Amino acid sequence: MSRIGVFVCHCGENISRTVDVEKVAAEAARLPGVSYACDYKYMCSDPGQSLLKKAVAEHGLDGVVVAACSPRMHEKTFRSAAKSAGLNPFLCEMANIREHCSWVHEDREEATAKASDIVAMMVARVKKDKRLVPITVPVTKRALVIGGGIAGIQAALDIADAGHQVVLVEREPSIGGHMAQLSETFPTLDCSQCIMTPRMVDAANHPNITLHTYSEIESVDGYIGNFQITVRKKARSVIEERCTGCGICSAKCPQKKIPNSFDKNLGLRPAIYVPFPQAVPNTPVIDRANCTYFRSGKCGVCQKVCGPGAIDYGQEDSLIVEPVGAIVVATGFELYSISEKPKGSPIKGYGEFGHGTIPDVIDGLTFERLASASGPTGGKILRPSDGKEPKQVVFVQCVGSRAREKGISYCSKICCMYTAKHTMLYRHKVHDGQAYVFFMDARTPGKNYDEFWRRAVEEEEAVYIRGMVSRLYQKGDKVVVMGSDIAVGLQVEIEADLVVLATAVQPRTGADTLAQKLGISYDRYNFYSEAHAKLKPVECATAGIYLAGACQGPKDIPDTVSQASAAAAKVMTLFAKSELEREPIVAKVNERTCVACLYCRKVCPYGAVEEKELRDRQGNLIRVVAYVNPGVCGGCGTCQATCPSKSVELDGYTDEQIMAMIESL
């Protein structure tokens, strides 16, 4: 006979307001196998926990049910209390009579009856609980960071500085990301390149960091502590070890008229190029689509001029397998484009702004390149159409963002600040120019942020017009901006020389594909989802994978760096032990009845199911069965529901327990 203890919590008044807790405890005491039942105001408090511990000792309890809140809230609390009382922690279960009962019902009598039923079910379940032991899995103390922007670089440097190996994978030929493209940064107006490039060099030179640029994640296998990452190193056509970065190949390349995407296509670059002068690594890459040699087989100039013989036209993509224990995802963002979207896309473009066909309508990042000293105009603000200096510039905020009818309802967070910055940069470079800003409201929470915005308005004389822009069109060499000024209730028309749109921050194209490879969840916009909005903001729901930067949601540089360091700290916490403890709520296969139809493998969202060969002592194959890797199993129970012969069961949720729970009603 079991000796179960039942502890009914009032949760202040959260439960006792609608549930007669004394009655629930009294009824629980009458259940077969229950040898002690009581109620208490706050079970989770120190006296509450002591009550539990004392009762375990005094009444010799061999199982505990705490009828209180959701197990997500306090299961850990009570399990550790049970453990310190000498009980196996998995013999402690929670009956959720708060979220599942008192919070959702009004009738006291009925709620009390339901609470008693919930308690009875959990008593039935705890009686059949097994003593489980946490699973230990070894940890490979090596981290993968995906994305070499400021988030990825920060996370990689932090982890590397702690003494762990880091593999940093970047899709582009150089690390640096968006921050390398910026001119000056808010709220201090310090030069982005000046603070970014040293970090890039630090990352490249760090003895603990292995850098794979121009590379992508091919596949991800394994689980927390034991991932196997296959990295596709795209063919650079340049042997990295031999290249000295002298740049003669780029200088001599006859193909020089290719728009440089780093400069938002405003500048030109050769077919063999480094994206920008401060690129890390300073190793060029051949753009095979535009290279004369690859297109016609003639040319080969770069090969002829390259002293160390680093050019290799025959280079192919290579696959590298990297074993790692943790992954930081820092894939960043891209800007929304106002161009026409494919049919059926939930996100719409801006036909009223010309769908991106008006040359002097640019986005914020293009303006950054114009304002950047290393940009295509050498830091002069010159408009794309005719290279003239614009005297009237209109900035439009919330393009794409906060526009539900366009498909995006979130705020892109950084645009208010960078537009204020743009008006200042413009003012500093074109003293007689006038900046206008169409805005809904200025969102400037952050240290010194509102002061910065006020400075743009009050000292730098940017004219802020509260209202939306309804249309942009070309008229002669001007762009007419039609908008409204809701402060005075008038329609406004401005003939601008240049229009800068603060377009929405979106996740990278292909963010969903990467998420599927990693097995992490993402929202409807493809931003990666954190495990808990408040308490686990850098962890993914998938163990061992952490998020940093704008891939999780729009973020400015300080927030991105903070999150990257937080993710690094999480990785270091994981690496602090050489073995990892996991909750043993995992599926187990009954090898006697399993027939290896492997429907479990088909439905497993964690990829935890493998084939296992059963052999006799002579090594002859008897048969094949399914095997659930406890290190990978997430304990969801989908396999258990699917298995036709019920040969796989989740510890703590066995069919026997579920049936006992149903029968207890």
Next chain:
Amino acid sequence: MNNSAQTQSIDPALYATATEAIRAEAKRVLEAGTVAAVVGWQAGRRKGSALPAIVTDPTKADTLVFSPACVNNLALYLTKAKKEIRQKGRLAIVVKGCDLRALVGLMGENQLKREELHIIGVVCPGVQGRGEATMAAKCRECAVHTPEGTDVTVGSLPDLPRFTPVESEELARLEAMTPAERWAFWKEHFARCIRCYACRQLCPFCYCEQCLCDRNRPQAVETTPRPAGNMAWHIVRAMHLAGRCAGCAECERACPMDIPLNLLNRKMAKELKELYGHEAGFEVQEKGPLAQYREDDDQSFIK
């Protein structure tokens, strides 16, 4: 009975030619040693009958036959339930189009490997149903007379008369019922079930070592032949076959209580086709529609 629904209307010479070809192929593969045994049919003791046969000796290849009496789905003999046959080594198997669909299904469920089988397909004009001269219901609407993707295919297809589509008519009659009538219909049929499990024993897809319905700790399905347990058993059977059953109708043939089991199977198959465009047994599928979630899955059943 529609006069055209007779197996006698088909030229017996067709079956004779197929028989010769099966024998020749069986002899060839057994002699060459590429297979250890051939699973096929041989003549039964009663004239005009046939039964499953396992031939390991090339000289006995001549005992194999193909006739309208070759009703059995031989795929059953390759499942785990028949371990001793699998242990013989690489096997050849004679299959009709409908049987092949079961083989393909089993390959998708990790039970068979294509490279471990030598498949002798036989073009089948139809086999007999209840009563020797009657064409089986499933054959009247057969769409797989000629098996595809076999190692060899023997026999040829005559011009077949149009048969009365008994299965479709029954299905239409079932679908015309109200839910209450349908429930009553099945309740009436299942009430007769004596739980002999002949349907389970003959089904190529019931290959579990221990059936869920035989478990007693905890017991999921009552084992005594009483209406509630019968209903539970038949629902479990139908649900476990949904998306897998290829319609060989062996369950219905074996049922001593004349429960229209294949009607239920066909209804499930039709649902799967309408909801997910899925038809069992035509290609080895990595995942069936019921083992995966797709965003464009039909959600209309959620009410």
